[in-house]
Every structure is written in structure tokens, then in C-alpha cells.
Amino acid sequence: MYPVEINVQENLTSRNDDQNVLMDRFLYEYVKEDNIVTFKSCVQKHSPDKLVTPSGNSLLHVAVSYGSDKIAAYLAEEFPSLITSRNDQEDTILHVAAREGRLSNTIKTLVGSNPSLVRLENRKGNIPLHDAVIRGNKEAVAWLVCKDPGAAFYNNNTQKSPLYLAVESGHKNGILDDLLNIEASSGALQKGKSPVHAAIEQRNKDILEKIGKAKPELLGFKDEGLGNSLHYASSMGYLDGARFLLQKFPDGANERDQEGNYPIHLACKNDSVDLVKELMKVFPYPKEFLNAKGQNILHVAAENGQGKVVRHILKQDQKLIEPLLNGIDEDGNTPLHLATQSGQSNAAFALVRDTRVERSIVNNANKTPYDIAEEQSKIAVNQYEKTDEMLAEERKQFDSKNNTPADGTQDKAVDPKKQDKKKPSKDYKLLDYYGAMTTLSILHFHARPKKSLQQPFSSSQGKPPRKEETKSRIENLLVVAVLVAGVTFSGAIQLPQLKNISNSNEHHHDFNITSTVFHNNTAFDSPTGSSLLDGYLCLDVWALNTSVVAAIILLWTNLNDVKFAPFVVWFSSLMVGGAIYMMCLAFFFAVSIALGGSDYGVLAIIIIVVGVVFFLAQTLLYIQWILPPSVNQILEGMLSYYVYFLSFLFLFYSWRWLPDKLSELKRGRTSNERNSG
Structure with missing residues (x-):
């Protein structure tokens, strides 16, 4: 042929x-x-x-x-x-x-x-060499590379070259060696995905070393959107890969990615404490690393809530970190400002407890960290109370005000220069409600400006509930009121039967243990038992009638002006809460009657003690039902700081602080064993 x-x-x-x-x-x-x-x-x-x-x-x-x-x-x-x-x-x-x-x-x-x-x-944009690498045909790869060495760096539609695919496949059939040993210059790989990034993604140090030995120029290749290889290793927290790159490609630590961050910023964002340590060993001048926003590494760690990194930085030498503690970015924000603004309670807690951190610095908007915490908490509460439909509409309004369509596209007719000026400083996002509230509580105790005691009572508290919310409350209260009425009615109609049983000696084995105790100890016949029975009946009847009245009032709201609904809800809540409170007291009386003459002395004491404790707790809780809603809102605002702060401390010391301490102790023990060995 x-x-x-x-x-x-x-x-x-x-x-x-x-x-x-x-x-x-x-x-x-x-x-x-x-x-x-x-x-x-x-x-x-x-x-x-x-x-x-x-x-x-x-x-x-x-x-x-x-x-x-x-x-x-x-x-x-x-x-x-x-x-x-x-x-x-x-x-x-x-x-x-x-x-x-x-x-x-x-x-x-x-x-x-x-x-x-x-x-x-x-x-798919694949040339034959792509397909040969994907299928692992070593002979075909070797022959095609000989025919056209530059084909190894040719990108397909997904911006992947045959060399990238060989790394991605994990050095299958030794194909990677064939592609790395070609004489063609890797300068042909001007754009697309970097093979080094593929090795980092797989955390394969062997392939990294192969590339560094055969084609060291690839280590400095920048992947679009991911930065250079050291950026990517830092963002993934890949410690071994970052150590290797710091030896072979140290200049990469001094380069910024598309977002203007250095590798050490990405390590802080990723909460990689060990990687931050490694980078600071090689470059012990962290104040020189400022990203495009003028933020140092403490800014980045605080904004992303990386408490471990924040605490590690705060432990460094005073002269080393002093410029970082209260450094300001282009918006005038300190690390504490950014931690507060992002609702990062863990980082804010570490910063605000450090006496070297200034708590009253104002940013370009003339706001202190505490001012930002209050503002963010109000936004979080407002978002929490809204429905999904309302939030979607709010997002559309936000995008329209900033001339940015909701789908993220931009009008081609708009001048790019004008578009940049109108672009919002930050995107619309939903705030973490718990994070915002705990951060505010932390700053309330550590960075709150001095205010008079009358201020909480002079400020308006909250807003009246919406019509739909009021209707839902009415329905829920009505259900609870009917249930309480049913339970108390059932308890009342059983008492005559129990009393007849206590006066008769027949068929006592057909009833429960409570009836048997009543019979054996003649609880109803003793003066004490009779008083307890009277108290039980009084509380049961009181709870029954209170719950029925509350149910009638709640039904009555459907026939009257809706403006009275908030008051009716509060009044009915008071009555239903009282009915539940009286039910608990009635149960306490019933248990006392049952155990009045029994031989279970220890059990009786335990039940009485538990009952008294819960009685006091119920009394304290019921006070809130008695107070008007406006007073309740004021007290809730004052007490909520303690509730969120205590919950944060519990989570912090049990979930975050304790594991960190245990790991530090383990590392210290390991180092001592090495030194002794």
C-alpha cells in the first residue's frame, strides 16, 4: 500500500x-x-x-x-x-x-x-493523545508523543492537557513518565489547568517530586482562579506539599492570586495552623503580607472564624504580632471588626479577651466592633422572622439597587467603569442567627460601652406580631387549653370512684397501686389526707375552669376586631400558663396523698425534693406569663446576653478548647519522649 x-x-x-x-x-x-x-x-x-x-x-x-x-x-x-x-x-x-x-x-x-x-x-476538544491517556494506552501515548511532543500540553474543552489527565489518573501504566520525559518545553502550556494542581488535589507527593525533577518550571504555573501551586496547597491545607513547594518554589509565597491573597492568607482562611507555622518559619515577617484589601493574616483568620489560627497568632512574639493586632484594612476594620461583622464568635472571643486588642477603634463608617455586633444581630433577627418568599424579594431589591441582576449577569450596555463604581462592597447574604447573637453577647460582656441602667427601659422593644403570626398563636393556645381542660376533667371524675374504693374492702385487687395505697393506709380518712385531697380538688377545678375560660376567649377573638388579638393572646397565655402551673401543683398533691402512709420513705423524700425543686422553677418561669409583653421583651433583651454567652462558653470549652488542649498535651508528650530517647 x-x-x-x-x-x-x-x-x-x-x-x-x-x-x-x-x-x-x-x-x-x-x-x-x-x-x-x-x-x-x-x-x-x-x-x-x-x-x-x-x-x-x-x-x-x-x-x-x-x-x-x-x-x-x-x-x-x-x-x-x-x-x-x-x-x-x-x-x-x-x-x-x-x-x-x-x-x-x-x-x-x-x-x-x-x-x-x-x-x-x-x-469534547480531545485530540487523540487525550483519549490514549484517558484509556491508559501506554504504547499509543508513547508513539503519539514522539510524533508531536507539544501535544502533551494541548488543552481540551475542560482546559485539561494530556499531562494533567496523566497526573489526575494517578500515574497509571507509567504514562506520566513518558509525558514528563519529552523534550518539548512546557512553555506551550500557557493556560488551562496545571498538572501540579492535580497532584496537590490528590495529595500525591511522589508525583510532585517527579514533576519538580523533570519539569521544575511547571511548579510556578498559575492556574486560572486557583493561583500558583503554593496557593492551592495552602488553600487545601496540604502540609507536605507546601513544604516541598517552599523548598523548590519559594518565590510562590510572595505572589498574590486573583483575589489578591498570598498563600499564608489562604492557610489562615483554611484553619491550617501547622501550615501557618511552616510559612512563618520561612517568612518571619507577617506584617509585610497584606492582601488586596489591606488585610493581614489576623484579619483573614478572624473574618473566616478560624479560632485556632487566631489563638496561634496571638501566642507569637509580641514584636512580631503587635502590628497585626489592631491593624486596619482599607475599610478601617480591625480583626475584631471583621470577626464581629461575620458573626465569628470563636475568633471574636479569642480577640476580645486579649488585653492588647483595642476594642473601641472605629472604622471608616465610624462604628466600633460593638456597634457592628448590634447592627448584625438586628439584621439576623429580621431575616430570621421573614419567610423564604420575603427573603427572595429582599434579595431582588438588593440586586436592583446595585444594578446587578439577580442571575449574576451584567448588562452589556453598561459602561464597565461605571459598573465598577456601582458594584456593592459586599454581596447580599443571610446571616448566621446564632453566630450573630453569641458574638453580640461576647462583646456585651467584654467590649460594651458604658450605658445607663435606664436605657433598656427607655428604648422601644420589638414590634407587634403580624396577623398570620397572631393567628397561629391563637390556634396553638386553643389546642393547649382544650388539652388541659380534658386532662383536668378526667382527673376530677376519677376521684369519687377512688374514695368509694377506699371505704370498701372488696375488689381492691382490680385497681392500680395508687388505689391500693389509698385503701391500705386510709389516706382519705386521715386529717392530713383529707387536706391534701381538698387541695388537689381545688387546684384541679381551678385549672379546668381557667383553661375553659381561656379557650372561650380565644374563640371569641374570631368574632371581634383583630386589633384586640395581641392583648387576647397575652391574656389567654397567662390563663393557660396558670392552668398548666396548677396542674403541676395538683399532681404534687396527688403524689403526696399516694405516699402519705407508705413504707417507701426514701422514695417519698426523693419525690418531694424533686417536686419542690421543680415547683420553684415553675414559679420563676410563670412570672414571665404574668408580666405584660413589653416588660417581657425588655427582660428578654437583658437576659438573652447571659443565655447566649453561657451556651457559647459551654460549647467552646467542651467542643473546641478541650480537644485543642488534649492535642497540645499529646504533642508535648511525644516531643518529650523523643528528647528523652
């Missing part, structure tokens, strides 16, 4: 449904079996360059995929247009050969005559 050379650029044929016809299965089988004699006799009845499979593969595609070398040579010589034919996925015969690993002498000869086949792309 003689070499067949055609003009690839002018003869790129693809499937045309109007001209092509599907090949019959007999012809397909002849090609598959490489039966050249039968194939020639059969193919003369057709037009071979028009026959395709349902996937658009030509006869030559099928021959190459099955390694039918005789038929492939015949078709290439007799019908040269098939050499550049493409299927539905825009695959050429070289794509098929590379993918199937069938680089016969015929294919090699065709490629030698038509070298442009090596760089033709399919629908």
Missing part, C-alpha cells in the same frame, strides 16, 4: 443524514472479522464512503476499532476521504485507534502522510 496524502483542512467530512445510509450487519461482520475477500465482493454493491453505523462511524472507523488491518488498508487506499471522516462525536480514525490501543502499521503510515491528524479535536 502506498502512502495516501490528502488535504486534511479542505477535506474534513462528517456525517450527513441526507446522504449517508446505515450499513447492514453482514458488512459490519465482514469488517469485524477482517474478511477482505468477502468484504470486497460485498462492498462493490454499495458506496463505502456513504455507509455509517448508527453512531456515525464509517467503515474505516469500524475497521480500525477491531484492528482489521487488511480492510483498513484497502479502504484508505481506495477511499481516501474516509481518512478524515468523523462520527457523531467528531472522532477521527486516530481517535479510535488511540482509544482502542490499535496503532497498526496502516494507521502509523496514514498519520505519517497526514500529520495534522494528531491535532484534530473531537466534540
Whole structure:
């Protein structure tokens, strides 16, 4: 067979449904079996360059995929247009050969005559070398690289080169060595995804070392959106990879990514304490690392709530970190400002307890950290009370005010310079309610400005509930009132039966233990038992009638002006709460009657003590029901600081502080063992 050379650029044929016809299965089988004699006799009845499979593969595609070398040579010589034919996925015969690993002498000869086949792309943007690497065909990879060494750095539609895919596959079949040992310069890889980033993502130090030895220039390659290799290792907290890169590519620590951050900023954002330590060993001047916003590493750690990193930085030498503690960014914010603004209570707690941190510095908006905490807590409460529909509408209004459509696209007619000026300083986002409230509570105790005691009582507290909220409260209270009425009614109608049982000696075994105790100890006949019974009946009847009245009042609201609903809800809540309170007291009386003359002295004492404790707790809680809503809101505002602060301390010391201390003790013990050994 003689070499067949055609003009690839002018003869790129693809499937045309109007001209092509599907090949019959007999012809397909002849090609598959490489039966050249039968194939020639059969193919003369057709037009071979028009026959395709349902996937658009030509006869030559099928021959190459099955390694039918005789038929492939015949078709290439007799019908040269098939050499550049493409299927539905825009695959050429070289794509098929590379993918199937069938680089016969015929294919090699065709490629030698038509070298442009090596760089033709399919629908995915893959050249044949991409497909060979994906399928792990080492022989095909080695041959294709020899034909075109620069193809190893060619990017497909996903911006991945064959070299990147080889790293991503984990050095399968030794393909990575073949690609790294080529003589072509990696300067051809001007954009796209970096192979070094792929190795970092897999945390594969062996591949990193291979790349550093064979192609060290790749270590400094910048991936779009991810920065250089040291940026990416720092963002992932990959300590071993970062150590290696600091040795081979130390200049990467002095470069900024697209967002204007240095690698040490990304390490702080990722809460990688060990990585921050490593970077500060190599570059012990953290005050020199300011990102595009003028923020130092403490700013970044505080804003992202990385308490471990914040505490580690605060423990460093005074001269080293003094410029960081109260440093201000371009908006005039200190690290404490940013921790407060983001609702990062863990970081705010570490900063505000450090006496070196100034708590009353004002930013460019003339706000202290405590002012920001109050503002953020109000926003968080407001968002918490809104429905999803209301929040979506608020988001649309925010985007329209800042001339930014809700889908994130921009109007092409808008001047880019004007668009940058109108761009908001920060995007709309939902605040963490618990984080905002705990941060405010922390600053309330550590950074609150002095205020008079009358101020909480002089300020207006809260807003009246919405109509839907009031209606929901009425329905819930009505259900509780009816349940209380039913329980108290049931308790009242059973007492006469119990009293009759206590006066009779028959059938006492048919009743529960309470009835038996009543009978055996004649609890109803003793003066004490009679007094307890009277108290029980009084409380039960009182609870029954109170709950019924509350239910009637709640039903009455449906027939009157809705303006009275908030007052009715408060008054009904008072009555329902009182009914529940009296039910608990009635139960205490019933238990006292049951245990009055029994031999269970210890059990009786325990029940009485528990009852007294809960009685006091219920009394304190019931006070809130008695007070008007406006007073309740004031007390709630004053006490909420303590509630959130205590809950934060519990979580902090049990979930965050204690594990850190245990790990420090473990590391100290390990180092002592090494020193002693």
C-alpha cells in the first residue's frame, strides 16, 4: 500500500443524514472479522464512503476499532476521504485507534502522510493523545508523543492537557513518565489547568517530586482562579506539599492570586495552623503580607472564624504580632471588626479577651466592633422572622439597587467603569442567627460601652406580631387549653370512684397501686389526707375552669376586631400558663396523698425534693406569663446576653478548647519522649 496524502483542512467530512445510509450487519461482520475477500465482493454493491453505523462511524472507523488491518488498508487506499471522516462525536480514525490501543502499521503510515491528524479535536476538544491517556494506552501515548511532543500540553474543552489527565489518573501504566520525559518545553502550556494542581488535589507527593525533577518550571504555573501551586496547597491545607513547594518554589509565597491573597492568607482562611507555622518559619515577617484589601493574616483568620489560627497568632512574639493586632484594612476594620461583622464568635472571643486588642477603634463608617455586633444581630433577627418568599424579594431589591441582576449577569450596555463604581462592597447574604447573637453577647460582656441602667427601659422593644403570626398563636393556645381542660376533667371524675374504693374492702385487687395505697393506709380518712385531697380538688377545678375560660376567649377573638388579638393572646397565655402551673401543683398533691402512709420513705423524700425543686422553677418561669409583653421583651433583651454567652462558653470549652488542649498535651508528650530517647 502506498502512502495516501490528502488535504486534511479542505477535506474534513462528517456525517450527513441526507446522504449517508446505515450499513447492514453482514458488512459490519465482514469488517469485524477482517474478511477482505468477502468484504470486497460485498462492498462493490454499495458506496463505502456513504455507509455509517448508527453512531456515525464509517467503515474505516469500524475497521480500525477491531484492528482489521487488511480492510483498513484497502479502504484508505481506495477511499481516501474516509481518512478524515468523523462520527457523531467528531472522532477521527486516530481517535479510535488511540482509544482502542490499535496503532497498526496502516494507521502509523496514514498519520505519517497526514500529520495534522494528531491535532484534530473531537466534540469534547480531545485530540487523540487525550483519549490514549484517558484509556491508559501506554504504547499509543508513547508513539503519539514522539510524533508531536507539544501535544502533551494541548488543552481540551475542560482546559485539561494530556499531562494533567496523566497526573489526575494517578500515574497509571507509567504514562506520566513518558509525558514528563519529552523534550518539548512546557512553555506551550500557557493556560488551562496545571498538572501540579492535580497532584496537590490528590495529595500525591511522589508525583510532585517527579514533576519538580523533570519539569521544575511547571511548579510556578498559575492556574486560572486557583493561583500558583503554593496557593492551592495552602488553600487545601496540604502540609507536605507546601513544604516541598517552599523548598523548590519559594518565590510562590510572595505572589498574590486573583483575589489578591498570598498563600499564608489562604492557610489562615483554611484553619491550617501547622501550615501557618511552616510559612512563618520561612517568612518571619507577617506584617509585610497584606492582601488586596489591606488585610493581614489576623484579619483573614478572624473574618473566616478560624479560632485556632487566631489563638496561634496571638501566642507569637509580641514584636512580631503587635502590628497585626489592631491593624486596619482599607475599610478601617480591625480583626475584631471583621470577626464581629461575620458573626465569628470563636475568633471574636479569642480577640476580645486579649488585653492588647483595642476594642473601641472605629472604622471608616465610624462604628466600633460593638456597634457592628448590634447592627448584625438586628439584621439576623429580621431575616430570621421573614419567610423564604420575603427573603427572595429582599434579595431582588438588593440586586436592583446595585444594578446587578439577580442571575449574576451584567448588562452589556453598561459602561464597565461605571459598573465598577456601582458594584456593592459586599454581596447580599443571610446571616448566621446564632453566630450573630453569641458574638453580640461576647462583646456585651467584654467590649460594651458604658450605658445607663435606664436605657433598656427607655428604648422601644420589638414590634407587634403580624396577623398570620397572631393567628397561629391563637390556634396553638386553643389546642393547649382544650388539652388541659380534658386532662383536668378526667382527673376530677376519677376521684369519687377512688374514695368509694377506699371505704370498701372488696375488689381492691382490680385497681392500680395508687388505689391500693389509698385503701391500705386510709389516706382519705386521715386529717392530713383529707387536706391534701381538698387541695388537689381545688387546684384541679381551678385549672379546668381557667383553661375553659381561656379557650372561650380565644374563640371569641374570631368574632371581634383583630386589633384586640395581641392583648387576647397575652391574656389567654397567662390563663393557660396558670392552668398548666396548677396542674403541676395538683399532681404534687396527688403524689403526696399516694405516699402519705407508705413504707417507701426514701422514695417519698426523693419525690418531694424533686417536686419542690421543680415547683420553684415553675414559679420563676410563670412570672414571665404574668408580666405584660413589653416588660417581657425588655427582660428578654437583658437576659438573652447571659443565655447566649453561657451556651457559647459551654460549647467552646467542651467542643473546641478541650480537644485543642488534649492535642497540645499529646504533642508535648511525644516531643518529650523523643528528647528523652
